[in-house]
Amino acid sequence: MIEAQRNSQIRTLIDEQINLPSPPEIAVNILNTVQKDDSSIQELARIIKADPALTGKILSVANSSFYALPNKVTSVERALSILGSNLFKNIALSFLIAAELRSEKQSTFNFDYFWRRSVTSAVAAELLAKSLQEKGDDFFVAGLLHDIGVLILYLNKGDEYASLLHDRKISAEPLEKCELRQYGFTHQQLGAMLIDTWGLPESISVPVHFHHLNADPPEEHRRMTEIISFAGRLAAIYNQTETAGKVRALQTEICDLYHLKANQVRDLLDDVARESIDILKAFDLDPDDLKPYSQMLQEANEELGRLNLSYEHLAMELKEAKERAENLASELTDVNSRLRELVFRDGLTGLYNHRYFQEILAKELSRAFRYQSSVSLIMFDIDFFKKVNDRYGHPVGDLVLMNIARAIEGAVRPSDIVARYGGEEFAVILPQTNESGMQIFAERLRRTVEGITTIAGNQQISVTISAGGSSYSPDATKDTPQRLIAAADQGLYASKKNGRNQVTIFKPQTDQSAPPS
Numbered sequence: 001m002i003e004a005q006r007n008s009q010i011r012t013l014i015d016e017q018i019n020l021p022s023p024p025e026i027a028v029n030i031l032n033t034v035q036k037d038d039s040s041i042q043e044l045a046r047i048i049k050a051d052p053a054l055t056g057k058i059l060s061v062a063n064s065s066f067y068a069l070p071n072k073v074t075s076v077e078r079a080l081s082i083l084g085s086n087l088f089k090n091i092a093l094s095f096l097i098a099a100e101l102r103s104e105k106q107s108t109f110n111f112d113y114f115w116r117r118s119v120t121s122a123v124a125a126e127l128l129a130k131s132l133q134e135k136g137d138d139f140f141v142a143g144l145l146h147d148i149g150v151l152i153l154y155l156n157k158g159d160e161y162a163s164l165l166h167d168r169k170i171s172a173e174p175l176e177k178c179e180l181r182q183y184g185f186t187h188q189q190l191g192a193m194l195i196d197t198w199g200l201p202e203s204i205s206v207p208v209h210f211h212h213l214n215a216d217p218p219e220e221h222r223r224m225t226e227i228i229s230f231a232g233r234l235a236a237i238y239n240q241t242e243t244a245g246k247v248r249a250l251q252t253e254i255c256d257l258y259h260l261k262a263n264q265v266r267d268l269l270d271d272v273a274r275e276s277i278d279i280l281k282a283f284d285l286d287p288d289d290l291k292p293y294s295q296m297l298q299e300a301n302e303e304l305g306r307l308n309l310s311y312e313h314l315a316m317e318l319k320e321a322k323e324r325a326e327n328l329a330s331e332l333t334d335v336n337s338r339l340r341e342l343v344f345r346d347g348l349t350g351l352y353n354h355r356y357f358q359e360i361l362a363k364e365l366s367r368a369f370r371y372q373s374s375v376s377l378i379m380f381d382i383d384f385f386k387k388v389n390d391r392y393g394h395p396v397g398d399l400v401l402m403n404i405a406r407a408i409e410g411a412v413r414p415s416d417i418v419a420r421y422g423g424e425e426f427a428v429i430l431p432q433t434n435e436s437g438m439q440i441f442a443e444r445l446r447r448t449v450e451g452i453t454t455i456a457g458n459q460q461i462s463v464t465i466s467a468g469g470s471s472y473s474p475d476a477t478k479d480t481p482q483r484l485i486a487a488a489d490q491g492l493y494a495s496k497k498n499g500r501n502q503v504t505i506f507k508p509q510t511d512q513s514a515p516p517s
């Protein structure tokens with residue numbers, strides 16, 4: 001009863017924060033067909049053959065050394081009859097899911113790395129199961145999806161989750177602990193919920209839920225969960241650093257638990273690399289520099305002139321220690337850069353904050369005076385924004401602010417500085433821009449915001465802005481940021497007083513004795 005309540009609470013937390021993706025239509029058709037008692041091979045084959053690309057991928061895997069079929073398979077029907085509908089279904093679903101949850105867009109998350117490691121885990125799970133003479137068709141797809149929750153979290157949380165992954169890597173804290181603290185659930189729980197939602201069996205969702213072995217899985221799924229856990233660690237040897245120590249620990253655990261010999265585990269490691277290369281290509285993934293572990297050891301051995309295994313491990317560890325030190329130095333540089341960026345960024349809109357605005361305006365004004373150039377400032381806020389918050393609520397108001405921030409960033413030049421001055425008030429610094437240029441840009445900015453529509457539920461929300469502007473020109477005397485801000489603010493106040501949704505330009509009230517800023 002307590003466990004059921006806890007699972008219900010976790011589902012509620014996930015539902016509140018995560019939009020679970022729907023399975024591709026062809027995946028739904030495959031699942032529905034396989035679940036029918038009266039389904040036929042012809043019906044499943046017809047669904048698969050409707051997608052020529054999928055057909056080609058499945059046949060390439062069926063004919064690979066991974067399944068070692070006695071004769072080449074040239075038709076979907078033949079592959080189905082030899083592999084069986086459940087295994088065939090899992091191969092098809094693996095391709096469909098990997099294609100659906102993949103992005104070509106540039107981002108802080110490395111999609112190719114994620115799927116390369118996932119496919120290697122799938123191969124490792126299948127090979128380890130065969131070594132242990134375990135029956136079942138779900139090892140490959142369970143290995144492929146064991147970390148799918150990580151991907152879903154990134155797709156929903158974006159840079160916030162990427163930052164969590166980055167910080168966890170430096171702190172070496174368990175990922176699940178970081179996720180629980182941040183979101184109240186783990187990627188394991190999220191992945192299992194997605195698999196359940198898509199209608200895949202418990203033989204896949206339960207091992208995904210427990211694959212870190214930080215809780216006891218149900219007894220009937222314990223063996224498969226252990227295999228999926230080991231598969232993830234086997235894949236990590238080919239996709240992460242510091243492999244020598246991981247190999248020793250993994251070899252000891254597998255030998256102790258399953259009574260395998262050390263050379264059997266080494267052969268298994270090499271087979272994972274060899275078999276993964278063809279499967280990765282079928283998934284349109286670059287195997288990169290994937291090579292059997294024995295070859296990696298030999299290369300380390302040649303590099304340092306060691307002849308026996310203990311020295312080979314030492315060579316690997318020395319090489320990795322050097323790489324680790326170099327990576328740590330790079331990581332620290334990146335962290336310092338990110339921390340500085342966070343200090344000067346507004347948490348809601350991602351624009352520069354008031355502190356950075358004051359700092360950069362003083363620098364730009366000083367530069368304009370030194371090089372006898374112009375600099376302009378636009379300040380604006382959203383008309384009747386309080387009514388938006390009162391009518392639709394602050395979360396919708398925040399969405400309006402974020403949409404406006406994105407639109408402004410898309411409208412300015414790379415050299416311009418956009419900041420959230422405070423509340424619903426924004427500022428734009430325009431280096432090397434005179435008054436006439438600033439006025440043209442301010443009008444374009446006003447029209448841009450006027451054309452934005454924010455969708456909230458079934459409501460369409462449009463707002464306008466009132467803006468004020470001021471400029472420093474080469475023929476003026478030295479000026480201060482405060483007077484430039486005051487003049488732009490006067491213009492903003494005049495725009496509001498005269499009916500809103502307009503731009504008013506004011507000249508700074510300069511003082512001949514003013515010191516340079």
